[in-house]
Amino acid sequence: MIRYFTAGESHGPALSAIVEGLPAGVALVEADINDQLARRQQGYGRGGRMKIETDRAEVLSGVRFGKTIGSPIALVIRNRDWENWTTPMAQFEDHATEVQKITIPRPGHADLTGVIKYGFDDIRPVIDRSSARETAARVAAGSLAKAFLRQLGIQIGSYISTIGPAAESATPASLQALLDAGAESLAAEADKSQVRMLDPEAETAAIAAIDQAKADGDTLGGIVEIYITGVPMGLGSYVQHDRRLDSALAAAIMSIQAIKGVEIGPAFDNARKPGSQVHDELFAGGEKGLRRETNRAGGIEGSMSSGQPIHIRAAMKPISSLVSPLRSFDLATLEAVQSRFERSDTCAVPAAGVVAEAVVAPVIANALLEKIGGDHMAEIKERLEAYREALRMRFGG
Template identity: 75%
Template sequence: MIRYLTAGESHGPALAAIVEGLPAGIPVTQHDIDSQLLRRQQGYGRGGRMKIESDKAEVLSGIRFGKTIGSPVTLLVRNRDWQNWTVTMAQFEKPEQDVAKITVPRPGHADLAGRIKYGFDDIRPVIERSSARETAARVAAGSLSRVFLRALGIEIGSYVSAIGPASEAACTPAVEELLANGAESLSIEADLSPVRMLDKRAETGAMAAIDEVSNQGDTLGGIIELFITGVPMGFGSYVQHDRRLDAALIGALLSIQAIKGAEIGHAFDNARKPGSQVHDEFTLSARDGLARRSNRAGGLEGSMSSGLTIHLRAAMKPISSLVSPLQSFDLETLQPTLSRFERSDTCAVPAAGVVAEAALAPVIANALLEKLGGDHLDEIKNRLEAWRRHVAETFQA
């Protein structure tokens, strides 16, 4: 099974990831990893940090002659901004000059609970590790599972359906048309927009809203639509809570900084309707075999993949570091004061979509490996093809 760990601080020397459990034989290029890191850095509303960094991954182990070898892959993404933080983030000897402590927590951030939990007298260590800068390592790690899945005909894509007050329809004929060519076609189209929206009117509204709140020293969140194509029926399981595919997918989304809500398909809308208007009816025909009249369940039934496109939706809150401060207090004096500003973005929803794609990839890859097993890509590919044939033949007269 694939698992990964990330390490590193926002303004430390580098971010790192170790990815364990990748089968051997997966063809990987430097572009496969770095192109995803570049996508993460894009988006209207990003802050000054993205003008400093130019993220690229150094591969230190686990790949030989352009293919995985079954051993852990080690990835390193260096922080160019580290050169400006060598005193503040010194790792061993305490600097001779005083380093100002941060004692005023920002509402909505990890500052307060993290400082209390770990017993710090300075919020800086909390800021450094809880920062969404960590997602650069996560995107690098997730890119390897994406390559693995793509080699098996499984793709992950996304677009942004809302930023602040600007929104577009969550699923349109244009989306369905793009998904017919695989979910990555959807991402390619979305990436042409500065805010990763498909509707030009919504794009214009979103950019105007970002400009408006930026001038006010405020921030904006939004909603991300995610799709996974090519997943056959029967991944995941209902027999134990920790094998439920829907739970694992939602957990992956909620593990991303500032993602505070997620749903599968039209879950919240479905909750307001009777079952006759919710469940996806079956149809059988001699020519087409099994089909569905709809996909309101989002491609998951009984915590398993149904064979339809998996559709998830994630809600990102506005970033909690505001230029215009909110009311807070000083942990040393316990006196009221205004919160401080830590360099940040006005809106990072477009980038969060890229992070979400990366976070979902190992979940789907593990569901596949749990079902099929295998240590080499060719072995797994043969087993998947046999499983697809078995499923199709089940519904043939």
């Protein structure tokens, strides 16, 4: 079972992650990690910080001669911005009297709830760990699981369908062909756009909306579409609440900063339709084998993978640091004041898509390992192929 933790403050020396449970024999090159980190830094509407950082992971353990060795993998991503923060974020010298306390919480961020929970009189420590800077470590960790899955024909990708008022009007025509080629083709196509959109009209509208929000001192959220292709049927289980695949995927996506809604396939649209227009009819035999001709269930039935692409939709709220202030109060005086602006992104939905890809990778990898087991790549490949072959023998295809 793959488990991982991250550590690190946004303006501290570094972010780090320890990833445990990755099988031995997963082939890795540095680009498997660093390309994902670079993708996460992209996107129209990001703030000044992304010009400072060029994220790269140092691998401290668990990899030998370009392959995992089954032992924990420790990753470190240095914060270039640290050099500007050695006083306000000093670890052992006490600069509390020189550094101005931050006492005005931003509505929508973790500021108020965080200071109260941890008993601070300065919001800085909350800002620093609640920051989505942490997602760099999660993307590095997830990239390892992604590489493992890729070597088994399972790919993860995403694109953005909505940014603020700019939304695609229909499913993009290119989507099916991209999914047929594997979800990483979808991600590569989306990456060509500054907002990771497939529909050029929606892209133009999104860029204009971000420009407008920036001019207004405002921010935008949006909707991320995540796809996982090549997933064999039967990962997850209906027998116990904590083995349900949809539940584990939703929890992973919801753990991303500012994600407030998750659906599997078009779940909220489906809720408004009769069953006859929602459920995917079943077919077997012949050259096509076991199949459905539609995928309205988003690739999951009975909390198990159906063998179709898994489709997850995630709603990101608008960024909570606004140049045009909202009403807040000063924690020190309780005086009503305007909220404080902290350097910020205007829109980070494209980056959130890359993060979403990363966080679902360990979930799928664990469901696969639970189903077929195995501690090294050759063993896992053999077992997965035997499982796929058994399905072909029984149902055709």
